[in-house]
Amino acid sequence: MKNLRTHGKSTIVWLLMGLLILGLGGFGVTSFSGGSTEIGAVGETRVTAEEYARALRNQMNAYARQTGQQLDMAQAQAIGLPQAVQAQLFTGAALEEQARRIGVSVGDDRVRQSIVEAEAFRGPNGNFDRTAYAEVLRRERLSEAEFERNIRGDEARLLMQRAVTGGVVPPEAMVRQTAGWLLETRDLAWRELTEDQLPAPVAEPDQATLEAWHAANADRFTAPExxxxxxxxxxxxxxxxxxDLDEAALRAVYEDNIAEYRQPDRRIVSRLVFPDQAAAEAAKASIDAGDQPFEAFVLQRGLSLEDVDLGEVTQADLGAAGEAVFALDQPGVVGPVQTDLGPALFSMNAILEPVEIGFxxxxxxxxxxxxxxxxxxxxxxxxxxxxxxxxxxxxxxxxxxxxxxxxxxxxxxxxxxxxxxxxxxxxxxxxxxxxxxxxxxxxxxxxxxxxxxxxxxxxxxxPALRPFEEVRDEVAADWRRAEVRRQLLALAEEHEVQMTAAPLPTPAPAAPGDVASRVATPTSTPDRTAEAEAEDRADPAAPDADAAEADWTTEAGLRRDGWIEGVPPELVQQAFAMQPSDEVEVVDAGDRVFLLRLDAVHGADLGDEEAVQVIEAVRSRLGDSLQSDVFDYYARAAQLQGGLELNQAAISAINAQAQ
Incomplete structure (x- = not known):
C-alpha cells in the first residue's frame, strides 16, 4: 500500500514529508498561458499551476538530496521527472473526482489528526507547534483553509485507493507455485573438457592466418584514444x-614519535564477558578439560572473534587480569577475572617482545x-x-x-x-x-x-588499429584461445551426440509421495570386449563411456540461487533451464567448455520453516504487485471517465521558469 500511495496526488507525501528541506523557495509562479493558473483537469477537479510547481520542486530537491548534486530542468526532463510528477497529479485528480461524484469525504476530526501528527509541524517538545505550522504554510504560499482543504481531499483519495485495492490478494496457487519454483533444488553432474583431451595438439598458425585474424578482430587490437x-x-x-636537518631537529622528531621506538611487553588478547561467575567458571573448566576451545564459547554467545579482540595491550591495560595474562609463557586462557563488565575469561593469543630502538x-x-x-x-x-x-x-x-x-x-x-x-x-x-x-x-x-x-x-x-607486427604475440595468443575453444566445443558436441544416443536404463518408479523426479544417468557397459578397448586405444579422441562417467563431478540439492566454487555461473543457470530428460547439454562459459547432466529435480517441501517464510514473502510481493496493477487500471479508467484535459502551454511555462 505504501508503494501504491505514490501514484496519487498526495499532498501529504510531498508536503508534510518534505516541507522543512533546504531549498523550498518557490519558482514564483503566478500566471501562465495568458493568465491560466491550471495545468489541466479531470472532470471538475482542477490541477493548479502552484500544485505542479510545488510538486516538481519538491521532487527535484528530493533527487538532489539522494544524489548529492543539484538537478536542472534539462536533466530532470531527461530522466522523465516532470512527466512522472504530472502523472501523479492527474492520478490524484482522477481519484478526487471519483470521490466527489460518489460523495466520499472525511470529517474535521480526521483532518485535524493528520495535521497534528505531521512531523513537519512539531516543535522542540515533540508536540504540534502552531508557529511551525504557520511558518511552513507561509513558505509554501498556502493559507490554512487551502491546506486543510487539500488534506481533506488527500484523505478522501486514500479512502478511494484503499477501497480499490484493499481486497486484492494473490491466488494461493500462484503463491505456492512461485515459492515452489524458488525453493526447488536439483542434482546435477558436469564434466569440464580441457585442451589435453583434444585428439591432437592445436597446430601453430601461419602468418597469413594470424594476419587475417588481426584484421577480422580489429576491435580487440585497437589502441584506445x-x-x-x-x-x-x-x-x-x-x-x-x-x-638540511640538524641534530636537534632529528632528536625532536625522535622524541615526538617515541612510542614507535620504545614499547613495553605486549600481548595480543581476547576477552569474553559472562553473565555470572558460575557460567564463567563452567566455561573455563570445559576449556581446561579440552572439551571446547575458547572460540566455541565466543560463537555460542552470538559474537565473532573480532568482537572480543582487544588487540595489542600492556599489562597495565588489562587491570586486574594483567598479572595472570602476562604470567603465561605461551598462548592460553586465564580467568574468570572480575571486570567492570562482569566476570570474564581472557585468551592470550601471542607474545610481543618489547621494542627498544635508540636514536x-x-x-x-x-x-x-x-x-x-x-x-x-x-x-x-x-x-x-x-x-x-x-x-x-x-x-x-x-x-x-x-x-x-x-x-x-x-x-x-x-x-x-x-x-x-x-x-x-x-x-x-x-x-x-x-x-x-x-x-x-x-x-x-x-x-x-x-x-x-x-x-x-x-x-x-x-583510436587506431595497432600494427600487426607490434601485436603479433597478442594476436597469436588470442587466435589460439579461440581455436582451443572451437575444438573443445566440437569435441563436446561429439560427446553429447554419443551419450544422448546411448540406451539408458529405465529409472525405477518413484515412491508414493516422493517429491523428486529422477533422471537416469548414463552408465558404462559392464562387459567390454578386447576389440573395443583396442579401438579406443587406436582412437583416443573417441568418447569412452566408462572414462567419461568417472570424470563427472556431482552436486546434490543445488538451489536456484546457489553457486558452486570454481564453476562459472553459466553452468548453474543452464542446469535450471534444463528439463528433466536423458540429454546431456554443452555449456559454453567463455574460455571453458562443460558437459552438463541433470540427474534429479527435487520439488520444494513447502511445509518446513524456511518455506513458510518464503511463502509469506512471496505472498506480500505478489500482493503489492497485483494491488499496484489494479490501482493503475482503475486510475486510468477514472481519468477516461472524468475526461482528462491538459494545458500544455502552462506546463511548458512552469518548466521554463524552473530552469
Missing part, C-alpha cells in the same frame, strides 16, 4: 636531498621521514609562486627551467597503469588528464603526498 600530455611536477621525495639506530629512517615532511612544507610555501608564474603565462618548459619542478611527457589513456613512482599513479593527475582540453591553460594542482603538478594537453590521438 590516447592523450599526449606534457606536465611538470614536484614531489617531497624530489626535494628531500635538498633539505642512533633510528637516525636514517628519521632523516628520510623528516626530510620528506619538511620538503612537503617547502612545496606548500612555494606553491603560490608557482601559481603566479603559470598565471603570468609561463610555459611548462619555462617552469622546469626556473623552478625545481621536473618536465615530463606521457601518452595517457584510461588504460594506462597506475604505476608507483610515476605521475600516472596519482589519482589527481588521472582525473585532470581525463578532463583537460587543448584550450585549457596550465594551472597548479595538488597531489595527495604534498606534491604539485601542472599539465598541458598537446594532442589527442584517436
Amino acid at each position: 590516447t592523450r599526449r600530455i606534457s606536465y611538470v611536477w614536484l614531489t617531497p621525495e624530489m626535494l628531500a636531498d635538498e633539505v 642512533e639506530e633510528a637516525r636514517e629512517s628519521l632523516r628520510a621521514e623528516a626530510a620528506v615532511d619538511r620538503a612537503a612544507r617547502m612545496i606548500e610555501d612555494r606553491s603560490s609562486d608557482y601559481e603566479d608564474l603559470l598565471a603570468g603565462g609561463a610555459t611548462l618548459e619555462q617552469m622546469a627551467e626556473e623552478t625545481p619542478m621536473q618536465l615530463g611527457q606521457i601518452d595517457w589513456s584510461a588504460d594506462t597503469p597506475a604505476a608507483e613512482r610515476s605521475i600516472a599513479g596519482y589519482q589527481a593527475f588521472r582525473d585532470e588528464a581525463a578532463r583537460v582540453t587543448e584550450s585549457d591553460f596550465p594551472q597548479l594542482f595538488a597531489l595527495d603526498d604534498g606534491g604539485v603538478f601542472a599539465l598541458r594537453l598537446d594532442e589527442v590521438v584517436p
Whole structure:
C-alpha cells in the first residue's frame, strides 16, 4: 500500500514529508498561458499551476538530496521527472473526482489528526507547534483553509485507493507455485573438457592466418584514444636531498614519535564477558578439560572473534587480569577475572617482545621521514609562486627551467597503469588528464603526498588499429584461445551426440509421495570386449563411456540461487533451464567448455520453516504487485471517465521558469 500511495496526488507525501528541506523557495509562479493558473483537469477537479510547481520542486530537491548534486530542468526532463510528477497529479485528480461524484469525504476530526501528527509541524517538545505550522504554510504560499482543504481531499483519495485495492490478494496457487519454483533444488553432474583431451595438439598458425585474424578482430587490437600530455611536477621525495636537518631537529622528531621506538611487553588478547561467575567458571573448566576451545564459547554467545579482540595491550591495560595474562609463557586462557563488565575469561593469543630502538639506530629512517615532511612544507610555501608564474603565462618548459619542478611527457589513456613512482599513479593527475582540453591553460594542482603538478594537453590521438607486427604475440595468443575453444566445443558436441544416443536404463518408479523426479544417468557397459578397448586405444579422441562417467563431478540439492566454487555461473543457470530428460547439454562459459547432466529435480517441501517464510514473502510481493496493477487500471479508467484535459502551454511555462 505504501508503494501504491505514490501514484496519487498526495499532498501529504510531498508536503508534510518534505516541507522543512533546504531549498523550498518557490519558482514564483503566478500566471501562465495568458493568465491560466491550471495545468489541466479531470472532470471538475482542477490541477493548479502552484500544485505542479510545488510538486516538481519538491521532487527535484528530493533527487538532489539522494544524489548529492543539484538537478536542472534539462536533466530532470531527461530522466522523465516532470512527466512522472504530472502523472501523479492527474492520478490524484482522477481519484478526487471519483470521490466527489460518489460523495466520499472525511470529517474535521480526521483532518485535524493528520495535521497534528505531521512531523513537519512539531516543535522542540515533540508536540504540534502552531508557529511551525504557520511558518511552513507561509513558505509554501498556502493559507490554512487551502491546506486543510487539500488534506481533506488527500484523505478522501486514500479512502478511494484503499477501497480499490484493499481486497486484492494473490491466488494461493500462484503463491505456492512461485515459492515452489524458488525453493526447488536439483542434482546435477558436469564434466569440464580441457585442451589435453583434444585428439591432437592445436597446430601453430601461419602468418597469413594470424594476419587475417588481426584484421577480422580489429576491435580487440585497437589502441584506445590516447592523450599526449606534457606536465611538470614536484614531489617531497624530489626535494628531500635538498633539505638540511640538524641534530636537534632529528632528536625532536625522535622524541615526538617515541612510542614507535620504545614499547613495553605486549600481548595480543581476547576477552569474553559472562553473565555470572558460575557460567564463567563452567566455561573455563570445559576449556581446561579440552572439551571446547575458547572460540566455541565466543560463537555460542552470538559474537565473532573480532568482537572480543582487544588487540595489542600492556599489562597495565588489562587491570586486574594483567598479572595472570602476562604470567603465561605461551598462548592460553586465564580467568574468570572480575571486570567492570562482569566476570570474564581472557585468551592470550601471542607474545610481543618489547621494542627498544635508540636514536642512533633510528637516525636514517628519521632523516628520510623528516626530510620528506619538511620538503612537503617547502612545496606548500612555494606553491603560490608557482601559481603566479603559470598565471603570468609561463610555459611548462619555462617552469622546469626556473623552478625545481621536473618536465615530463606521457601518452595517457584510461588504460594506462597506475604505476608507483610515476605521475600516472596519482589519482589527481588521472582525473585532470581525463578532463583537460587543448584550450585549457596550465594551472597548479595538488597531489595527495604534498606534491604539485601542472599539465598541458598537446594532442589527442584517436583510436587506431595497432600494427600487426607490434601485436603479433597478442594476436597469436588470442587466435589460439579461440581455436582451443572451437575444438573443445566440437569435441563436446561429439560427446553429447554419443551419450544422448546411448540406451539408458529405465529409472525405477518413484515412491508414493516422493517429491523428486529422477533422471537416469548414463552408465558404462559392464562387459567390454578386447576389440573395443583396442579401438579406443587406436582412437583416443573417441568418447569412452566408462572414462567419461568417472570424470563427472556431482552436486546434490543445488538451489536456484546457489553457486558452486570454481564453476562459472553459466553452468548453474543452464542446469535450471534444463528439463528433466536423458540429454546431456554443452555449456559454453567463455574460455571453458562443460558437459552438463541433470540427474534429479527435487520439488520444494513447502511445509518446513524456511518455506513458510518464503511463502509469506512471496505472498506480500505478489500482493503489492497485483494491488499496484489494479490501482493503475482503475486510475486510468477514472481519468477516461472524468475526461482528462491538459494545458500544455502552462506546463511548458512552469518548466521554463524552473530552469
